[in-house]
Amino acid sequence: MSGCGCAEVVTSGLxxxxxxxxxxxxxxxxxxGSERVALAEAARRVLAEDVLAALDMPGVDNSAMDGYALRLAERSDQGLPVALRVPAGAGVMHLPAGGCARIFTGAPLPLGADAVVPQERVTLDDRGRMHIEGELTxxxxxxxxxxxxxxxxxxLPAGARLDAAAIALLASHGIDEVVVVRRLTVALLSTGDELIEPGTARVPGQVYDSNRALLGALLDQAGCEVLDLGVIADARVDLHQAFGLARDDADLVICTGGVSVGEEDHVRPVIERLGGIAFHGVAMKPGKPFALGYLGDSLxxxxxxxxLPGNPVASLVGWQLLALPFVQVRQGREAAPLQRFPVTAGFSRRGPRGRRELLRVVLDWAAGTPVARLAGGQGSHMLSAASQAHGYLVVDANQHVEEGHAYQYCPIAQFLD
Structure with missing residues (x-):
């Protein structure tokens, strides 16, 4: 967690x-690369090829509701006798002339019938003949x-991510296997001499590593295979060895901490020795030290x-706003568009200098329309507010937040992908 560099300073070149x-x-x-998997194991996977419909859907004309099927031309003030009973799963029957059929939702429409009247609009007389109330087309x-x-x-097209509805659609066509993009393997590591594993005894100055727990859960949620390299000491030789392993065994490397410009921030020079930096530093708060680089000849x-930065909330925001769309494209799908809409602020606050700020807020619906209120302390080390927040109020650089004014809001639910 060393050297996050998230203090309130204005930095040029971001x-x-x-x-x-x-x-x-x-x-x-x-x-x-792709693989064939059973449909039962395909949740959150990305299709590697188009899937074509195996059936006409529906497979036959059928009833949209419980009611009675009839020929409109045979409708009579004398009513129609109920000649058939057609449950769901029955075969296709012929509707006898001058009669109607008791039919249920999803049941095949009898041949000859051209309308279904809902049972709520039907009365049966003492002879059991069906009478219709109102018009029918x-x-x-x-x-x-x-x-x-x-x-x-x-x-479903190649690149579609299989959620519950998509899996149900495939199952409805009798499809039990699909070809999906192989899982993205992501090497994950934290840096910092002060970091220790949860569950171990702590001495003053040590900090439990929450970033790997955070990012491991997020990567699993995104459908990635995680290669956990643990905590790496703030030493160039250790980082060099870890990044070399990650380069050879993973499709993507994600590290946290040590990416700023302090004396103990060794991540950037090691990356530059093993590859290069595409960009470093983003005008956002929290999360300024974010960097995209590569290990090898080119990106x-x-x-x-x-x-990602070492402070956990900065790491979370960097994942949601910047890393997640990169992962989505690497998985063979489109990056999800960023959802934003205006929400009224229920507080006033001095604006950020030189960077957009993403304030962790909850939505208060007591008045019938949403009002954003601070979820708690806004420090980039304060996970309590991040764990309670519904979303981010996005405040432009050098803009003060004024109670009652509207600002762009990003719901966090969109990142639960």
Missing amino acids: LDLFDARGRMIAAARPVT EGANIRRRGEETREGELL QAGTPLIA
Whole structure:
């Protein structure tokens, strides 16, 4: 956690936050390689190839609700006798002339029927004949064969990430295996002589490593394979050895701490010795020392490396705003667009100097419309506020926050990907 460099100072040459995000997305390249997996194991995976519809969907004309199927031309003031009962799963039947069919949601429409009347609009007389209340048009309450998809049509494109709805869609077509992009392997390490593992005894001056726990959970959530290299000491020889291992075994390296410009910040010089830096420093608070680099000959030919600040909230913000879209593109999908919309501030606060600030806020809905309130202390080391926040109020550089005024808000839920 050494040398975060997140103090309130103005530094020249910093990249604008959204420019840096655009550069991250442009620099990312999808990994190669794919594998076939069972649908039951495909959650959060990315399709490597298009999936075509295996069936017409629906497979037959069927009823959209519980009711009665009939020929409109045979509707009569005398009512219609109920000649058939058609449950879901039944075969396709023929509707006898002059009669109607009791039918249930999803059941095949009898041949000859051209409308379904909802059961709520039906009365049965003492002879059991069906009478309709109100008007009914041809095709009413019928789901037509193939109205959702036709066999051979594109069902899901390559690059789609398989969430629960997508998996259900594939299952509805009888698909039990899919070809997906291989998992992205990410080497993860923290730097800092003061860091120790949770669960071990602590002496004054030592700090439990929360960043690897944070990023390990985020990488798992994003569907990555994590290569945990542990805590690396603030020594160039140790960093050189760890980065060499990561370069050879991973598709991406993520490290935290030691990326600023202090005397004990050795990450940048080691990266430059083993590869290079694409950019370093973003005009955001927290998270200024963020860097994109590489191990090897170039960013495209080598192993990309993302260096996050040591303070945990700065690391979290750097992941959400900058690292996550890079990972998404590396996984073979599109980077999710950043969701922002105006929300009224329920507080006043002096504005940041020279950088956009991302204030951790909760939304108060007591008045019926959302009002942003500070989630707690805003220090980049304060995880308590980050753990409670609903989102970020994005405050432009040198702009004060005034209670009752609207500012851009980024919901955190969009990063739970």
